[in-house]
Each structure stands twice: as C-alpha cells, then as structure tokens.
Amino acid sequence: MRPSGPTIAAAIVLALEGVALAVICLIELIALGAGQTASTASGIALIVLTLLAAVALGAFSWGTLHRASWARSGGVVFQALGVALGLASLSLEPKVWLFTGAVGGTALIGLVLLISATRRDGASDPRLRGDEGSGDRG
Template structure:
C-alpha cells in the first residue's frame, strides 16, 4: 500500500498542528506556574483539554498515514474548527493578522489535502467499486 501525496501532506499538517498545541499547553503550564491564571482549576482544565487536542491531532496524523477513515474525518473536523477560529479572530480589535493568516492558511491546506485524500482513497476502495444508485 503506497501513500498518496495528499495523505502525506495532510499527515504532516496534522502532526505539526498537534506539536503546536503541545507547545501551547507548555506555555499555558508555565503561565499557570507564574500565577498568571485567575483560577488554577480552570487553568489545569484548559491545559488538559489542550493536551487532549494535541494527542488527537497526532493520532489523526498517524491514522491518515495508515489510511484510516476515522483519522481523515477527525482531521477534517479539526481543520474546519481552525478555519472558523481564524475567521472569528477577525472580529478582535486590533486584528491579530499573523494568527488569522497562519491558522487560516494551515486550515485550508489541511482541509484541501484531507478532502483530496478522501477522494483518492475512496476511488481505490474495492468496496465502493461497481456501485451505482440503481443498485439500491
């Protein structure tokens, strides 16, 4: 089984997003230790949720390389959420353009490559070959 180009790109994007979230959780941990959080309990919960998201993205990256449909669909959900977050950040004044552009561009690249992967691997799936709407 040979990996497709879009699948490899999608896995790299998902993996890098997972690493970025892990780094953000470390930054949150240091901020919590420095006393920058208004509530220690909510700070710990946020760090835990961020680590869960990072682990999910890394698992999706490995799953995409293994041609797992759950990984592709989960990755698509994360990319859509990233694009939505990027668009929502446009309402902040002053607009954090670096955040908006980086998150938006990475989200679009991830979404496009994951959809291309779904289309390519769906075309190669023998379970879907020879089926038409007349068969039902």
C-alpha cells in the same frame, strides 16, 4: 499500498498542528506554575483540554497515513474548527493577521489536503468502486 502525496501532506499538517498545540500546552503549564492564571482550576482544565487536542491531532495524523476513515473525518472536523476560528479572529480589533493566517490558513490547507486524500483513497478502494460486485444477493 503506499499513501498518496496528499495523504502524506495532510498527515504532516495534522502532526504539525498537534506539535503546535503541545507547545501551547507547555506555555500554559509555565504560566500556571508562575501564578499567571486567574484561576488554578480553569488553568488546569485548559491545559488538559489542550493536551487532549494535541494527542487527538497526533492520532489523526497517524490514522491518516494508514488510510483510516475515522482519522480523516476527525481531521476534517479539526480543520473546519480552525477555519472558523481564523474567520472569527477577523472580527477582533486590531486584526491579528499572523494568528488569522497561522490558524485559519493552515486549517484551510489541511482541509483541502484531507479532502483530496479522501478522494484519492476512495478511488483506489475496491470496496467503494463496485468492482467486487454490487453486494446484492438475489
């Protein structure tokens, strides 16, 4: 079955977020190589964690296209964290609206798309509609 429009859009948002994190990982790697980190061990740990998050977002994007519930749920968690990070950035002075919009806004769009994709995929899944019988034997 062909993925729905919201599913494709959600997968694109997840993939773009993964690419953005990969770019941030490269920037962190360059900063580490230039000696612009306070601690080499902390810099390496941050690079590894950022790279893991980028790979996870790529996997969630691929899984969302293939209607995998684990991918949509993992994507929802990442989007919820992005919305929280965007809202938390509003407490900083001066306010960095570009960061707030880029992180929080993108995450909010991704969250709405993932919920919409889940609703559409659930409506088309015969296991969830109950068409195959109630599953009770007896």
